[in-house]
Amino acid sequence: xxxxxxxxxxxxxxxxxxxxxxxxxxxxxxxxxxxxxxxxxxxxxxxxxxxxxxxxxxxxxxxxxxxxxxxxxxxxxxxxxxxxxxxxxxxxxxxxxxxxxxxxxxxxxxxxxxxxxxxxxxxxxxxxxxxxxxxxxxxxxxxxxxxxxxxxxxxxxxxxxxxx
Amino acid sequence: xxxxxxxxxxxxxxxxxxxxxxxxxxxxxxxxxxxxxxxxxxxxxxxxxxxxxxxxxxxxxxxxxxxxxxxxxxxxxxxxxxxxxxxxxxxxxxxxxxxxxxxxxxxxxxxxxxxxxxxxxxxxxxxxxxxxxxxxxxxxxxxxxxxxxxxxxxxxxxxxxxxxxxxxxxxxxxxxxxxxxxxxxxxxxxxxxxxxxxxxxxxxxxxxxxxxxxxxxxxxxxxxxxxxxxxxxxxxxxxxxxxxxxxxxxxxxxxxxxxxxxxxxxxxxxxxxxxxxxxxxxxxxxxxxxxxxxxxxxxxxxxxxxxxxxxxxxxxxxxxxxxxxxxxxxxxxxxxxxxxxxxxxxxxxxxxxxxxxxxxxxxxxxxxxxxxxxxxxxxxxxxxxxxxxxxxxxxxxxxxxxxxxxxxxxxxxxxxxxxxxxxxxxxxxxxxxxxxxxxxxxxxxxxxxxxxxxxxxxxxxxxxxxxxxxxxxxxxxxxxxxxxxxxxxxxxxxxxxxxxxxxxxxxxxxxxxxxxxxxxxxxxxxxxxxxxxxxxxxxxxxxxxxxxxxxxxxxxxxxxxxxxxxxxxxxxxxxxxxxxxxxxxxxxxxxxxxxxxxxxxxxxxxxxxxxxxxxxxxxxxxxxxxxxxxxxxxxxxxxxxxxxxxxxxxxxxxxxxxxxxxxxxxxxxx
Numbered sequence: 001x002x003x004x005x006x007x008x009x010x011x012x013x014x015x016x017x018x019x020x021x022x023x024x025x026x027x028x029x030x031x032x033x034x035x036x037x038x039x040x041x042x043x044x045x046x047x048x049x050x051x052x053x054x055x056x057x058x059x060x061x062x063x064x065x066x067x068x069x070x071x072x073x074x075x076x077x078x079x080x081x082x083x084x085x086x087x088x089x090x091x092x093x094x095x096x097x098x099x100x101x102x103x104x105x106x107x108x109x110x111x112x113x114x115x116x117x118x119x120x121x122x123x124x125x126x127x128x129x130x131x132x133x134x135x136x137x138x139x140x141x142x143x144x145x146x147x148x149x150x151x152x153x154x155x156x157x158x159x160x161x162x163x164x
Numbered sequence: 165x166x167x168x169x170x171x172x173x174x175x176x177x178x179x180x181x182x183x184x185x186x187x188x189x190x191x192x193x194x195x196x197x198x199x200x201x202x203x204x205x206x207x208x209x210x211x212x213x214x215x216x217x218x219x220x221x222x223x224x225x226x227x228x229x230x231x232x233x234x235x236x237x238x239x240x241x242x243x244x245x246x247x248x249x250x251x252x253x254x255x256x257x258x259x260x261x262x263x264x265x266x267x268x269x270x271x272x273x274x275x276x277x278x279x280x281x282x283x284x285x286x287x288x289x290x291x292x293x294x295x296x297x298x299x300x301x302x303x304x305x306x307x308x309x310x311x312x313x314x315x316x317x318x319x320x321x322x323x324x325x326x327x328x329x330x331x332x333x334x335x336x337x338x339x340x341x342x343x344x345x346x347x348x349x350x351x352x353x354x355x356x357x358x359x360x361x362x363x364x365x366x367x368x369x370x371x372x373x374x375x376x377x378x379x380x381x382x383x384x385x386x387x388x389x390x391x392x393x394x395x396x397x398x399x400x401x402x403x404x405x406x407x408x409x410x411x412x413x414x415x416x417x418x419x420x421x422x423x424x425x426x427x428x429x430x431x432x433x434x435x436x437x438x439x440x441x442x443x444x445x446x447x448x449x450x451x452x453x454x455x456x457x458x459x460x461x462x463x464x465x466x467x468x469x470x471x472x473x474x475x476x477x478x479x480x481x482x483x484x485x486x487x488x489x490x491x492x493x494x495x496x497x498x499x500x501x502x503x504x505x506x507x508x509x510x511x512x513x514x515x516x517x518x519x520x521x522x523x524x525x526x527x528x529x530x531x532x533x534x535x536x537x538x539x540x541x542x543x544x545x546x547x548x549x550x551x552x553x554x555x556x557x558x559x560x561x562x563x564x565x566x567x568x569x570x571x572x573x574x575x576x577x578x579x580x581x582x583x584x585x586x587x588x589x590x591x592x593x594x595x596x597x598x599x600x601x602x603x604x605x606x607x608x609x610x611x612x613x614x615x616x617x618x619x620x621x622x623x624x625x626x627x628x629x630x631x632x633x634x635x636x637x638x639x640x641x642x643x644x645x646x647x648x649x650x651x652x653x654x655x656x657x658x659x660x661x662x663x664x665x666x667x668x669x670x671x672x673x674x675x676x677x678x679x680x681x682x683x684x685x686x687x688x689x690x691x692x693x694x695x696x697x698x699x700x701x702x703x704x705x706x707x708x709x710x711x712x713x714x715x716x717x718x719x720x721x722x723x724x725x726x727x728x729x730x731x732x733x734x735x736x737x738x739x740x741x742x743x744x745x746x747x748x749x750x751x752x753x754x755x756x757x758x759x760x761x762x763x764x765x766x767x768x769x770x771x772x773x774x775x776x777x778x779x780x781x782x783x784x785x786x787x788x789x790x791x792x793x794x795x796x797x798x799x800x801x802x803x804x805x806x807x808x809x810x811x812x813x814x815x816x817x818x819x820x821x822x823x824x825x826x827x828x829x830x831x832x833x834x
Contacts, residue, residue, distance in 0.1 A: 060752075067329035068467075070329075070331060
């Protein structure tokens, strides 16, 4: 594509080859059977999410139809939209659920103005729910990135979110 | 040989057959839905399940091979009940507006319900999201899709383009282009093979019938119709005639009764194409042989599906395409210039309708290249199926029509034009004329048929050494001309790869987008006859053989056209009216350098409409909030400070918590 964009010197990238890092991976996996899922995992790791452009790039590199790549991406739980800076996961496992996890979900949905699985408009948070994060003793629990917050209640939410 | 028992009777069947095939050979019918013999044997609908002794569950007969001593029950109570439940489950997520569905009474799901004796729909519940996606050629109505995946097979395995596939999972599954983009925004060639195999009304051609009725009813319009070669051996099937029935006369008669002012024949333009394309080929070969620059092999350009495919897949190889427009746009261009002058009408008052076996031609006519002086060459394209619907709607008793003729001057054609509808036909027609032009002799093949390129092999090739040339064509003396013919995009892909690598040995290649050529086009009647291709092929070859004139250059009206108007092939006027150029398109999307905008080009989701509007409003608000963010930064830094303090407190609290736990443990162990 010729839509070259001017980039700052610090993050200069060959705009004609936007996914160079991934190309090395694709070469490594090229002749392995069932390589698509592996490549998608690595691509998601590298770029955070699998944009349509990224999927097109993978399809072209592997000589597969785009609809097949996208079929696999949407079948499994890959992310196709940009993710927020931080990921909030509210636990809705049994213990957290009975201790009021659902209330936390509702309150967060309201205050962040996002649905489950979506990212806030400012790109700060991606909001998800989890099925048991293994912290039943601390119920209701939620995680932001790798930090677990225990015994959360609605009144604590603003204070927690303000840390990010 | 395997010995099996079906419904209590012993049979001896060949090895390697599936149960459904073995049963069919012995006159036992197993109801099926997604199964398409030799094409789609996938087991996605499970309607064809049978009971096999010793098997724990019912097995799909389309995928299970017979084995020695197999005992099969195809119609036990258990089997019949299972089929009914499966059918009812299919119906539970199907929009049941059958009475006003385009496939009413030609729907395989409907027919199956009758066959299975289903009289109730017990399962009602959540329905899948209804996606209706209208492009210029193909309309997708996913509320009717039963996920049989025949279209996926046609698109991926037969055509090898893979535009549509299953997206999402479970109940959310939908057959769609990548990321559920609209089919008109992606690299679909619009070949329409998916619409031919769809058993229900989920995939169909985008309707043009209404536009055509409006034109016919408009008193100020001169409505001209033309019909492609492949229609005359196929439309009879829509009225109960066997496949391949030649109904040319009745077709012309029906078109006259529908109210068209002039009934022309695209065959005329096919003859014209041969003269234009043949001349182009000769000049390219001459240039190549005499040290000039010329792009060879030259490839035919009659099939708009093929053209769109190559524009997407091989945008660097467009120079190989003949610059000739497809025959029906040539005829349209002439109708609005040459013929308009004859009848003294303005081009704007002329409306050209093409009856085509093709869905791709519906989007071809809206290409900006297919216009002259601001007037579209062709105004509407009807598929064979659509024309049959109009004939029915008009109450015309097709089978009892008298045989009538096409109108002149754009209605007469030679046998060479008839075979344009079959794979290998354009090549054969071109050779008949070019060989005679160069040597002054008839093509040295029995019955003028170039036997190596007749038939349905994916890639066919031939070589012809030219000797004793006429003085003007001395440069061809002793030259062996190599040709190749393919139909279907998978075959085209093979030949294009050769060209890309520079290993293509050919001078001239014929490509038709649909496997088998136009007789098997995406707009042709759906047929359950496994031998339909051969029958339609036979029909067109017979049509050719019945004619006195079988070489395009013999057509007197073509000679007249050049004398009165065009002057000579590839002349100035020809280039203006009959030739075109091609567009480099993106590998995956409609135009190069234009990235998808997911928000705009997603297929329309009806039920989501309100939600989308709300979302858009919310998004606008959020964008506003974002612009205010800058001033908030200072505050944010202060908040950061406070945050760090509370974090420290938190850490202290946790440390305290752990300390107490340790103390607790220590005291307990004591």
